[in-house]
Amino acid sequence: MNLEALLADRLAAAFAAVAGHPVDPAVRRSPHADYASGAALQLARELNASPRDVAAEVARKADLAGIATAEVSGPGFVNLTVADELLARERPEFPKAATPQTVVIDYSAPNVAKEMQVHHLRSTVIGDAVARLLVRLGHDVRRANHLGDWGTPFGMLVEHLLDGGELSTDDLTGFYQAARARFDTDEDFKRRARLRVVALQSGDEPTLATWRRLVGVSKKHFMAAYARMGVTLTEGDFVGESFYNDDLPRVVDELHAKGLLRVSGGALCAFPEGFTGRDGEPVPLIVRKSDGGFGYAATDLAAVRYRVGTLGADRLLYVVGAPQRTHFQMVWAVARAAGWLPDDVPVEHLAFGSILGTDGKMLKSRSGETVRLSALIDEAVRRAAELTGDGTTAEAVGMGAIKYADLSTDRRTDYVFDPERMLALTGNTGPYLQMAYARIRSILEKAGETRPGPVIIEHPKERALALELLAFEATLATVAETLEFHRLTAYLYALASAFSTFYEACPVLRSAPGVRRSRLSLCERTAETLREGLDLLGIRTPERL
DSSP, X not given: OOHHHHHHHHHHHHHHHHHSSOOOXXXXXXXXXXEEEOHHHHHHHHHTSOHHHHXXXXXXXXXXXXXXXXXXXXXXXXXXXXXXXXXXXXXXXOOOOSSOOEEEEEOOOOBTTSOOBTHHHHHHHHHHHHHHHHHHHTOEEEEEBOOBOOSTHHHHHHHHHHTTOOOOTTXXXXXXXXXXXXXXXXXHHHHXXXXXXXXXXXXXXXXXXXXXXXXXXXXXXXXXXXXXXXXXXXXXXXXXXXXXGGGHHHXXXXXXXXXXXXEETTEEEEOOTTOBOTTSXXXXXXXXXXXXXXXXXXHHHHHHHHXXXXXXXXXXXXXXXXXXXXXXXXHHHHHHHHTSSOTTSOEEEOOOOOEEOTTSSBXXXXXXXXXXXXXXXXXXXXXXXXXXXXXXXXXXHHHHHHHHHHHTSOTTSOEEOOXXXXXXXXXXXXXHHHHHHXXXXXXXXXXXXXXXXXXXXXXXXXXXXXXXXXXXXHHHHHHHHHOOTHHXXXXXXXXXXXXXXXXXXXXXXXXXXXXXXXXXXXXXXXXXXXXXXXXXXXXXXXXXX
């Protein structure tokens, strides 16, 4: 049950009766009561009345029987105390979307022939949490892994592979660096690489076969990384840039026919309204380059056209870094002008910040290179193994620590990758919540044949835990609206903390039979909610730690 929404509905009716028009009751959790509304303060100014008098009238008119009691507090707050009977009876529930949608989520998007780097972590982890949540809400979610698998560099890579370059899933970066080194120093290789681009783009079958081999090995590397990370992306979700190749001429033709393109510097460009440079001149979006090739804009426009027109998307989500904001805003503006992105199909950029080292600078290896994602995970797992003494759970704890540290930060901000802090067993960390879950499972296991029974609220800490449990659905509703997962992590930490205080104050296994069964129910509800919440974040919950 969404307790916050229920209270808001009942107060809304009372406020409307007092005001003569709808009023948002703004019901929120309160340190002075279970919930509170401060809407009477603003309404009083409109009615030229005392805020306390308005609040008192609202409290009198509110139908809260069996749900809560209301009283006026301070300058005009309506404080709400939830009925113990309701807290004892109701269990946390998972909300369902009133109107399920087809949602396409663009996330992860690594590049072929390159190992996944640390900057891929945030897109992958955040995107996967979004996908998990929307699936659980009942939406039809299409994961779009926009693989970088086409373009000029592939002439160089294919030529290097044909020359006998060593390619393996374990060292994609080494393969890429070797090809780049030859391209930069060997003029004959550079010439052949450029010719190979022409052969690739013209559909030469031997060249395409080698390119497919390169893509296939890269996909195996990506899938191994996803399996280790515990994300839900599959091979069927790879929709690379090459997927749209055949559609690019049609994209240009349609834009040209609609008068949305003009020549600038030899290239065909769109100039969406509202985008100007420092000089005040319109900024071009290059759709077809001066050499006749297609750039990222053409592929991204084709992707929008496909996702809405073919997949039937009702909503588009792009989990990409903040620096790409302007590029995508221009793409979406052109797509709307072309009619490929109707006004009733929202598109959202779920931008995210960077991962920093403990020195507060962009995270780099000791040699100054970008950190490989596998190295980042290895470090967290190694430290988790020292912590747990168990290699099996170390993977779950290490990866859980990384994901939780990422998702517990407002995604728009940077955060520091600090394994020591991330793996702490106290504080707002993944391992703390995993430990809390394992602790509760141990209590339930030790209970033996004693089964959980009806909840009886007798102790203030029982009440506080029951109240926190019923905040789960409202939290999920907020996260579903904002796609801000630090709100969910904050809730899970608050729940685990409430359980810890409850357990210290209220003996479970040593209590009288009826009380014991009641408290076991609170334990069971807490464990289920922690498991459900952590699963939405893609974090495993070992039964023992």
